Amino acid sequence: MLERPHTLVPLTFFADRYESAKSSISEDLTILKRTFQDRGTGLLETIPGAAGGTRFLPYILKDEAQEVVNKLIEEMSSDTRYLPGGYVYMSDLLGSPATLREIGRIFATQYLNQSVDAVMTIATKGVPIAQSVADFLNVPFVIVRHDTEITEGSTVNVNYVSGSSTRIEKMSLSKRSLRPDSNVLIVDDYMRGGGTVGGMISMVEEFDANLIGVGVVAESTAPNGRTIGDYTSLMRVDAENNTVVSQPGNYIEKIFN
Amino acid sequence: MLERPHTLVPLTFFADRYESAKSSISEDLTILKRTFQDRGTGLLETIPGAAGGTRFLPYILKDEAQEVVNKLIEEMSSDTRYLPGGYVYMSDLLGSPATLREIGRIFATQYLNQSVDAVMTIATKGVPIAQSVADFLNVPFVIVRHDTEITEGSTVNVNYVSGSSTRIEKMSLSKRSLRPDSNVLIVDDYMRGGGTVGGMISMVEEFDANLIGVGVVAESTAPNGRTIGDYTSLMRVDAENNTVVSQPGNYIEKIFN
Numbered sequence A, B: 001m002l003e004r005p006h007t008l009v010p011l012t013f014f015a016d017r018y019e020s021a022k023s024s025i026s027e028d029l030t031i032l033k034r035t036f037q038d039r040g041t042g043l044l045e046t047i048p049g050a051a052g053g054t055r056f057l058p059y060i061l062k063d064e065a066q067e068v069v070n071k072l073i074e075e076m077s078s079d080t081r082y083l084p085g086g087y088v089y090m091s092d093l094l095g096s097p098a099t100l101r102e103i104g105r106i107f108a109t110q111y112l113n114q115s116v117d118a119v120m121t122i123a124t125k126g127v128p129i130a131q132s133v134a135d136f137l138n139v140p141f142v143i144v145r146h147d148t149e150i151t152e153g154s155t156v157n158v159n160y161v162s163g164s165s166t167r168i169e170k171m172s173l174s175k176r177s178l179r180p181d182s183n184v185l186i187v188d189d190y191m192r193g194g195g196t197v198g199g200m201i202s203m204v205e206e207f208d209a210n211l212i213g214v215g216v217v218a219e220s221t222a223p224n225g226r227t228i229g230d231y232t233s234l235m236r237v238d239a240e241n242n243t244v245v246s247q248p249g250n251y252i253e254k255i256f257n
Helices: A011-018 A022-039 A062-076 A097-110 A126-137 A195-206 A251-256 B011-018 B022-039 B062-076 B097-110 B126-137 B195-206 B251-256
Strands: A042-047 A053-058 A118-122 A141-144 A155-162 A167-174 A183-191 A210-219 A232-240 A243-248 B042-047 B053-058 B118-122 B141-144 B155-162 B167-174 B183-191 B210-219 B232-240 B243-248
Touching (some): A011 A022, A011 A053, A053 A097, A062 A243, A062 A251, A097 A126, A097 A210, A097 A251, A097 B126, A118 A126, A118 A195, A126 A183, A126 B097, A141 A167, A141 A195, A183 A195, A195 A210, A232 A251, B011 B053, B022 B042, B053 B097, B062 B097, B062 B232, B097 B126, B097 B210, B097 B232, B097 B251, B118 B126, B118 B195, B126 B141, B126 B183, B141 B167, B155 B195, B167 B195, B195 B210, B243 B251
Parallel strands (some): A118 A141, A118 A183, A183 A210, B118 B141, B118 B183, B183 B210, B210 B232
Antiparallel strands (some): A155 A167, A232 A243, B042 B053
């Protein structure tokens, strides 16, 4: 059940597996429910009736979320992460399973009560974020690419203006990857001008799908404002003069206040 | 403990968390150990002494592994997956959290008793595989790229011959991403001629690291043989004349026989 979050498991499954009566399973689940709630691991939702069962919705509480954000900020605030041109090295964080799990749980909490059908991101560094969020929501994720690869079949292409460079770029997504009317959550690792995220929003529209939200791990202070309206960020990270400065993003305030 | 596989958790952690004596925790763990073993979920390893504790090593048993491989083969054997030029569409499988969890568990089982320090893959479609295997082994994963991106900092570049096209291509990996002498496991989604995997093997050598193994989800029947010696594959998938033919790879035979 923990491995299949957001999926309804019928009581008969547990009864068969543990060879016990449904009533005692039901009691055990009540204990588990209380434990999860006390611990802030998630919500155990029970739906009565023949078609009913129980469903685990993982979430994170404010204190733990705050802790995760603080830890991320601390890790990011190292000048060794500074890269020429005002860029920041964060590939190591996006390659750490423990960090990714925390990021996934944080964003999954935000969309706990919304029906998300797919998580969308852009290659390459958005992929680990998307996979982790999708894992906690137990929905598929789709990868938009900068190049068109033959193994994607027919694709839908979108042109967008890269905010930081004011160049026109292209992104493509396999036609098979999204159904019309899907509810799509966009995630990415870093947002500067918002051009890439804007491109993905156009992509969602091209597929006649619905945008549910935008979540980024880090955003920079946008120099000329952003074209993206509503989004959530865990951190605000800026790199200038060989220094990296990290502060909290809008997540905690937006979700818990 | 389940969320941090391969990590030693001291008994005192459980004693503090559940406010009970170490002896009763120890009894509970024995029950858990038996349950895990009966169910084939994994191994609970207990190390005695003051520096000791308990560690969860997830694995998969032969029957379940066989089931996972059969399910993959069934899903792959659809002619709608055929793409012009003898390519196969499998992005949907690589975007399904449930499938990825199974693939991760399968490869993690193979390297259960070996010390793996990092999982290496190449962008874009290898990333979900690497993340899932790394998650089960609880080690970081690193992403080799075809392009050199500014946010990677200084990189090490390797030229390789793409087997299928006999073109010379370039791959690069951030210098910061691997420590010398690391034990590296290479994974990828699909192997044709083996040129890309061969390039990654050269990359491992460039970093003075050690190659532990190579695992691919699918391999094609190599037309002119392969340059790669030892590897593990879950499936053998060939696409010809608008048809996709899938068979078991060498995994089950290699690991369980």
